[in-house]
Each structure stands twice: as structure tokens, then as C-alpha cells.
Amino acid sequence: MVSLVKNGVYYLNRDTLVEITESGAFEILKGNSRAGNLPVDVSSIKQEEARKNTIAYKILMEHNTSGDTQNLKIRFDALASHDITYVGIVQTARASGLQEFPLPYVMTNCHNSLCAVGGTINEDDHIFGLSAAQKYGGIYVPAHQAVIHQYMREMMAACGSMILGSDSHTRYGALGTMAVGEGGPELVKQLLRKSYDVACPDVVGVYLEGKPKKGVGPQDVALAIIGAVFKNGFVKNKVLEFIGPGIQNLSVDYRNGIDVMTTETTCLSSIWSTDSKVKEYFEIHGRPEGYSELKPGDIAYYDGMAIVDLDKIEPMIALPFHPSNVFTVAELNSNAQDILRAIEVEGRKQIDNPKIEFSLVDKVVNGRLKVEQGIVAGCAGGTFENICEVAAMVENRSTGNGSFSMSVYPASQPVYYELVKNGAAAKMMSAGIVIKTAFCGPCFGAGDTPANDTISIRHATRNFPFREGAKPTNGQITSVALMDARTIAATAINNGILTAATEVEPVSPDMKYTFNGQIYKNRVYSGFGKPRLDQDVKFGPNIADWPEMSGLTQNLLLKVASVINDPVTTTDELIPSGETSSFRSNPYKLSEFTLSRKDPGYVQRAKDVQALEQERKTHVGDATGSNGLSGDLEKVLASLPGAGSKDVENILKSTGIGSVVCSVKPGDGSAREQAASCQKVLGGWANIAVDYATKRYRSNLVNWGILPFTIEDENVSFKTGDMIFIPDIKSKIDGGEEIIPARLVQEDEVKEIKLYLKKMTAEERKIISEGCLINYYNI
Incomplete structure (x- = not known):
């Protein structure tokens, strides 16, 4: 499914991959060229010049203010935060001399939107965010309108731009935007007109070829890539650049679903070649000016290459407790006892808590894993096409009235609106699926926490231990496995018995999408460039300043x-x-x-x-x-x-x-x-x-x-x-x-x-x- 090339690779005329072997020889990996009939004499190529022909290099240099191509000082085009992070960022910036927001700063409310814990705390933070947006000139997206990354895709991404977010899954590469997820202080630097300092990163190509089979979704492709590169550190702190003929066989929603999961590879950022489908995406969202064609130069050099054969990707599952803990669903179903027993052993070491009895083997029924919950949510799962696939699969079927339950969270109100309009929402509701508003809670343990000693399958971003909301100090343990929405739907209609989507009769849902931008116009506060400096920021009783911190002693x-x-x-x-x-x-x-x-x-x-x-x-x-x-x-x-x-x-x-x-x-x-x-x-x-x-x-x-x-x-x-x-x-x-x-x-x-x-x-x-x-x- 995924093969890695650890040596340098030339990409010639956007057609031919040539590996530079350790002996210095050249080996053709992909393309129509044959040895001795290459479009250029590769021995004469200057590697450092070819490095400059990647998409990533061009975008980085356009945003670099240092004048030094090796040590970059990046100024971003926009910033993004959600309601777990923006209060601390604004407070830090205020303490550091903030005057007004010098670039578009989007503050969404998709993490603490339920306001279910801590009395008025969460809503007090939202009032703080709105008042800060009004005072300093920001963009404020109220609760339930959109998860952070869906809003940024729909309204802020643009080809060739760079966005910095205080959330690790800040990834908009499929839309031609190099995005980076960092801690809040890096956003503070941008608000104070400072730079993001980083050594010029290596660029690793991700060459896509073929076409996914029916029932295989973006999460399956993403998990296959994560499984291949995480543990060996192949792409750590590097930029992933997606190229190759397979891209044209993927919709933009599908590409976004792969792209957002690149965070789990530990790469720094990502970028994709763009085409007419991306152009259409920007047109649908009323921002045609956001599109431009991005492609590598005629001779581009990559510091490594991951070759992904989309034809060979199978439905995947990432077992507890990491997205890299990957197996095919077929592999798990054929050898469930042995695989789950090994996961138990490693999981107990990781949990290291004598109060907790972590077990998985007892969840096997007639040779297959049985789960109690299915979730499709957030920036990875809650996209329009994922949910349409779910609706088509469960139409005129039932998720059952037993222990299994399923919830779907559309990633934005415009997506939700379209699902209502095209009938997908009704199909899911009739099957027993609960549809909720845009919310990231299931991704980090603030919504749909499963019962103790159960398993939840999720099209979400992470399955770290206790991230789903269980409290080990109270002896609680639940497990999350990551899967694609299609296979979650197939499992749902099989009473929670793990079932690959490829085992179910194929369906072809209506995927036509129109974007209702009026939803945002009616609710989102857009104040960039219009600060009201005489207005006060509103503080709730829980919001506290940072303590005084001493300088380093001798x-x-x-x-x-x-x-x-x-x-x-x-x-x-x-x-x-x-x-x-x-x-x-x-x-x-x-x-x-x-x-x-x-x-x-x-x-x-x-x-x-x-x-x-x-x-x-x-x-x-x-x-x-x-x-x-x-x-x-x-x-x-x-x-x-x-x-x-x-x-x-x-x-x-x-x-x-x-x-x-x-x-x-x-x-x-x-x-x-x-x-x-x-x-x-x-x-x-x-x-x-x-x-x-x-x-x-x-x-x-x-x-x-x-x-x-x-x-x-x-x-x-x-x-x-x-x-x-x-x-x-x-x-x-x-x-x-x-x-x-x-x-x-x-x-x-x-x-x-x-x-x-x-x-x-x-x-x-x-x-x-x-x-x-x-x-x-x-x-």
C-alpha cells in the first residue's frame, strides 16, 4: 500500500520519479521513461537548485522575512484558534503589548461549546473572545457554527498562503495552503508582528497513484500513511508534498480528509498540487480569487518519497492507543484474538495503573470484534462527503436498539444545512443515528464519552489513552479505535460487529454540494481591520492573568x-x-x-x-x-x-x-x-x-x-x-x-x-x- 524511499528523489516533468541511490546511481521508480531515455540528464542536475522547485520551497520563501534560505523567519497570512486556546493567547499578547490584530485572526468556539462543565466558565470565555475580536479587530465564529478547521477551509484558505493555528491539526494543504499547528505563544509572536523562526525543513514527497476502491475512504489512506512513517520518524518536522496522478482521482473533501491526518505523522506541514477540482471548490465557496495552480517545477528534488498505491488501500483500523497502531480490518477480523491480546499487553504497560483492568479479547464475538459506539465527527470525519456516504449506507436500515449507538457531527452549519436539504440527515435519523452540531468534543474527551470497559470506533483524529474522557484515577478505562466513516457505518448496520465497508453492497450517494454562505454572514463577527480600541475586553470570574515569572538565575x-x-x-x-x-x-x-x-x-x-x-x-x-x-x-x-x-x-x-x-x-x-x-x-x-x-x-x-x-x-x-x-x-x-x-x-x-x-x-x-x-x- 505504502512504500518508502529514504534516499533523495528527483521528480522530472511531473511524470518520472528517479531515486538517487546510496551508491550515487539513478534508479527510475515511476513514470513512462526508461533508463537511458530520461527527459533530462540527471547527472547534470544541481540538487540545491532542484530543491527550489518544490511547491513547499516556493511558498516558504515567499513568506520568509530573514533573507536567509536556511534559517527562516515566517510571517503568516492568517491565524486560527478555538475556545480552549484563544483566551490564553490574547492574555499573553495583552501582557506583551498588543495594540490590535495585524492580520486576520479567527477565533472559533468548537471545543467548549457545550458549556456543560464549570458553570458559566465556557460561555464567559466566549464573551471574552467576542469582546477581544471587537476591540482588536478579529473574526469571531460563535459556538455550533463550525469546527475550527472546517471554517478555515471554507473561508480562509487560499492557494499559496500560509496559516498558523493553535491546534495541532491545522492543515489545509489540499487547498494549496501551507498550515502549521503550534502552541499559543507562536501566535502571540505573529500578533506582535514578530516571526515564526524555523530551520528550512526537508520536503518529502507523497506520490499518489491509482484510485481507491469503493468503500475505502480518506481515513483509510491516512492511517496507511501514518502506519508507514510514524514509528520510524521518516517525516518528523518535515513538509509533506502530495504529488502524482492519483490526486486527480480524489475529490477535494477526500483530499482534506487525508491531509488533516498528516499531523499524526509528526510532519511540520503539508501541501498538495492543485487542479480544477480545487478551483471548483473555491468557486462553490464564493472565493474564486483564492485559487491558483500549484505544481512542482520541471525538475524538483525531494528528500525522500512515500509512494501510495491507492488501488491497494484496504479499510483500516488504528487500535488503542495511537493512530499509528494500524491494521487492515480484514487482518484483524481473521486473527482477532492474537492481535488484540498483543494490544492488551502493550496497553497495560502504557496505562501503568493497577486499578485498571484493560481488556480487549473479551470483546470478540464469533471471531470478530464487537464495539459499543460509533462516532463520525470533527475536522477529519464531519465533512459533507463522508456523511453522505454514511447516509447512503444506512438508508432503510437500522443501527439497532441494543448497546451500540452512533452519532454524527457535521463539521459546519453550511454542511449540516446541505445534509438537511439533500435528505441525508433524514436517512441517518431514520436509521437511529443522532445528528449533532459542529463540535470537536469527541476528539478530545468532552462529548460522547463511552461507558467503562467499552470500545468506540471513530472517524476522528486521535485515540490516545483516556483522551475520550475516561478518568483513570476513578478506575475507568475505555478504548477508541480510529476508522473511516464508511466502515463505521457498515459496522453500525451489523449491530456493532466490526465490518469493513467493502463487505457491504456499494452505494453511490448524491455528492453535489452548494455552500450557503449566508449562514456565516448572519452569525460570524468579521472585524478584521476595524478595531474598536475604546471598547473593553470582558472578563469572567475564572479568567486569570499569568503569574509573574522570574528570569533565569546565574x-x-x-x-x-x-x-x-x-x-x-x-x-x-x-x-x-x-x-x-x-x-x-x-x-x-x-x-x-x-x-x-x-x-x-x-x-x-x-x-x-x-x-x-x-x-x-x-x-x-x-x-x-x-x-x-x-x-x-x-x-x-x-x-x-x-x-x-x-x-x-x-x-x-x-x-x-x-x-x-x-x-x-x-x-x-x-x-x-x-x-x-x-x-x-x-x-x-x-x-x-x-x-x-x-x-x-x-x-x-x-x-x-x-x-x-x-x-x-x-x-x-x-x-x-x-x-x-x-x-x-x-x-x-x-x-x-x-x-x-x-x-x-x-x-x-x-x-x-x-x-x-x-x-x-x-x-x-x-x-x-x-x-x-x-x-x-x-x-
Whole structure:
């Protein structure tokens, strides 16, 4: 289905793929050309010139303000946030000197739209968002109108543009827009007319050929790609560029469905060749000026290639607890016991909670997996064509009156309107499907939480542990498997017995779409370029300012507050989704949930370290010098190498005390900046990792003044309570040093270790030195 080419590849005349083998030879991979009959002499091609002929390179350079083709400073064309993130972003920007929004900033309300938790908190945030849009000149999309990415597709994407969003699934490549999902502070930089700084990324081609068979949907293609590239890091922090003859066989909705899932490959962004179907999409949505043809140059170079044979893609399923945990449905159905037993073993290791009995094998009935819930929702599942396919499949059939239930969430009111108009909604309702409004809740645990010890199959973006809303501290466990809407519908009409869509009689629904833009005109506040600077922003009682954050001290003493040995740690594990959503506007209340699902003792341990730092500051600030030191602080100071011979007062003045989280590979998944900011609110000063799963998590650490250390010595291991003394850290940060000597204090043993801060930009070092982005902008 998917084959990977790890060497460089030339794409000649948008027809022929030629691999540059490790020996330097040239091998034709695809195309009509034969050896010795290539359209150009590949040996004469200058690789660096050919790099410039990718679509991605051209768009990046058009948005680069640095003048340096290797180190980019990107200015985006538009920004997007939802109601879990925009309050913190606006608050950070206000604290950093915001005057007005200098570019279109769309604030949607699709995550906390139910207002079901926390009393008035969610709606108070919405009022804050509307008043901020009015004051600073923003675009405000009220609740239930559209999920963030569907609105951006319909109203903001344009060929050749770039959009930055505070949601990891910010992907509009199929519409010719390079979009990037990052933490909120990166949007703050754009609001303050600063840049997004990144080394020029590699570009990996995704060559599509063939045509999907009936019953195979975009999620099937996406999962096949994710399964091929995630675990080997093939496309990490790179741009995926979709090319090849197979694109013309896909509708734009289908392309969008593949594209939005590229986030789960850990790539930086994505872009597709555009054609007449994309042109028609912009015309249907009343924005014909948004289209332009995008295609690679005659000789384009890619740093790798994924070749996808669409003909061979089968209905897929991503089993718990990751989108890369991929099997074909046929493979699972033919060997359910063995596959599910292996998933159980790995899942128990990942959950690591003796209160929870994680089981899947007992869900097998007559050799097939039986599930209790089906969901089609959000930016991945809730598109018009996906839902039309569901409606056609369930027409004149039933989803049953047993334990299985199914819900469908159209991605926008215009999509919902069309489903009502063409009769698809009636077909689904008659079959027993519940249709709901545009809402991202099922994707992150704030809607349709399944019952304990059940399985939900979802056309959504992620299936991380507990992301669906279960609470491990209460002994709860449910499982989510990702699938395409077509196979979910096939399973629904088979009483929840896992059934591939290709096993069901093919249907051909009416897919004609018209866009009712009047829906948005009547409800969306469009204030870009029209700020009302004399208007006040409206604050609810839960909305709190960021606490004051200190700059980096000359020396640093870290105490290990948590050690996570899992191969990968998701942002959901660092700060949970779901029940925390209502507190995203209150840094203090939200921080109480930090690592609650992975290490419930972390918060108190971090607070204990924070209390030591507060005592240090109080002692240093006491002009009389009369304050005595607590036993805890004296013990910590005594742990410093050579402390007995040092002036305690000088140590207190020059050595900050903070907590550190040590893990293997943190930050997979969401762009959720709170995974970092909550650690900072609790007095965190560093992370130590072998590697960081995504650029966006590392960026979040830096922007909140948390040192993103890496370690390379496999013989060094950390335990909760260990102390790490880093002398002269501020001088080393300011001096641009990458190797940071430190002393690890474990009980009575002191070890010399090396920490690393590689490839940090000058601006990143200044942010760390000042303590956080807010401090940096207020120098």
C-alpha cells in the first residue's frame, strides 16, 4: 500500500520519479521513461537548485522575512484558534503589548461549546473572545457554527498562503495552503508582528497513484500513511508534498480528509498540487480569487518519497492507543484474538495503573470484534462527503436498539444545512443515528464519552489513552479505535460487529454540494481591520492573568519532580484534555491537573520545590538578613557539591531552585501549550529528554522559559527526588553554548553529566534567559 524511499528523489516533468541511490546511481521508480531515455540528464542536475522547485520551497520563501534560505523567519497570512486556546493567547499578547490584530485572526468556539462543565466558565470565555475580536479587530465564529478547521477551509484558505493555528491539526494543504499547528505563544509572536523562526525543513514527497476502491475512504489512506512513517520518524518536522496522478482521482473533501491526518505523522506541514477540482471548490465557496495552480517545477528534488498505491488501500483500523497502531480490518477480523491480546499487553504497560483492568479479547464475538459506539465527527470525519456516504449506507436500515449507538457531527452549519436539504440527515435519523452540531468534543474527551470497559470506533483524529474522557484515577478505562466513516457505518448496520465497508453492497450517494454562505454572514463577527480600541475586553470570574515569572538565575538547582520511562509521552498525559477544558483560561486551576493521569504525585512534589524557591527569594529580599532557613532549604543547599566551603548568601542570591520533568520522548500529539505552561506555573525550569516528539512541544517549552535539555548518555538515569546543579547556566545560555556540564546528586553520590541545548536560535536563548516570552517582550 505504502512504500518508502529514504534516499533523495528527483521528480522530472511531473511524470518520472528517479531515486538517487546510496551508491550515487539513478534508479527510475515511476513514470513512462526508461533508463537511458530520461527527459533530462540527471547527472547534470544541481540538487540545491532542484530543491527550489518544490511547491513547499516556493511558498516558504515567499513568506520568509530573514533573507536567509536556511534559517527562516515566517510571517503568516492568517491565524486560527478555538475556545480552549484563544483566551490564553490574547492574555499573553495583552501582557506583551498588543495594540490590535495585524492580520486576520479567527477565533472559533468548537471545543467548549457545550458549556456543560464549570458553570458559566465556557460561555464567559466566549464573551471574552467576542469582546477581544471587537476591540482588536478579529473574526469571531460563535459556538455550533463550525469546527475550527472546517471554517478555515471554507473561508480562509487560499492557494499559496500560509496559516498558523493553535491546534495541532491545522492543515489545509489540499487547498494549496501551507498550515502549521503550534502552541499559543507562536501566535502571540505573529500578533506582535514578530516571526515564526524555523530551520528550512526537508520536503518529502507523497506520490499518489491509482484510485481507491469503493468503500475505502480518506481515513483509510491516512492511517496507511501514518502506519508507514510514524514509528520510524521518516517525516518528523518535515513538509509533506502530495504529488502524482492519483490526486486527480480524489475529490477535494477526500483530499482534506487525508491531509488533516498528516499531523499524526509528526510532519511540520503539508501541501498538495492543485487542479480544477480545487478551483471548483473555491468557486462553490464564493472565493474564486483564492485559487491558483500549484505544481512542482520541471525538475524538483525531494528528500525522500512515500509512494501510495491507492488501488491497494484496504479499510483500516488504528487500535488503542495511537493512530499509528494500524491494521487492515480484514487482518484483524481473521486473527482477532492474537492481535488484540498483543494490544492488551502493550496497553497495560502504557496505562501503568493497577486499578485498571484493560481488556480487549473479551470483546470478540464469533471471531470478530464487537464495539459499543460509533462516532463520525470533527475536522477529519464531519465533512459533507463522508456523511453522505454514511447516509447512503444506512438508508432503510437500522443501527439497532441494543448497546451500540452512533452519532454524527457535521463539521459546519453550511454542511449540516446541505445534509438537511439533500435528505441525508433524514436517512441517518431514520436509521437511529443522532445528528449533532459542529463540535470537536469527541476528539478530545468532552462529548460522547463511552461507558467503562467499552470500545468506540471513530472517524476522528486521535485515540490516545483516556483522551475520550475516561478518568483513570476513578478506575475507568475505555478504548477508541480510529476508522473511516464508511466502515463505521457498515459496522453500525451489523449491530456493532466490526465490518469493513467493502463487505457491504456499494452505494453511490448524491455528492453535489452548494455552500450557503449566508449562514456565516448572519452569525460570524468579521472585524478584521476595524478595531474598536475604546471598547473593553470582558472578563469572567475564572479568567486569570499569568503569574509573574522570574528570569533565569546565574546558577540553577533542579529537583526531579517526575520521571516517565514510556517510549513516547503525549501532551494528553502531560496535561489532560476533556475535563480540564473549562480551566484553560485559569493557569492556577489548570496547573492542578498537570500529569494527573500519568503521575498523580507530580503536582505536590512540584509545589514543594516551588516553596523552596519562594523561601530562597524571601531570604534574599530580607534586608535585615534575620530570616532563618527552613530545614528543607538547608538540606537542599547542603546537597550542592562543595556547598560547605561556599558562602551560603551568595548561593542563595545566584542559584534559582526549580523542578524538572525527565522523560524519554515527550510532546507527541496536541499543540497544547499548557503542557509546558502548567509546569512553569508550578515552578518548573526544565525538561530533560532523549528527544522531543514534536517541534511544537519544544517550542512551547522555550516560550514558557523552560529549558529543553536533551541527554545522550544512556548510562545516566534519573529518579524522583534527584538534584541537578547547573553552574553558570545563564552565562552559557547567553554565550550560545550547546554542551552544558551539570552535577547529578543522587543520595550521597555526585555524578558529572552533560546536558545539551542544540540548535537554539539567538531569540530562543533570550526568551529562556528572560524567563518566558512575556518577559522577553517587556524588556
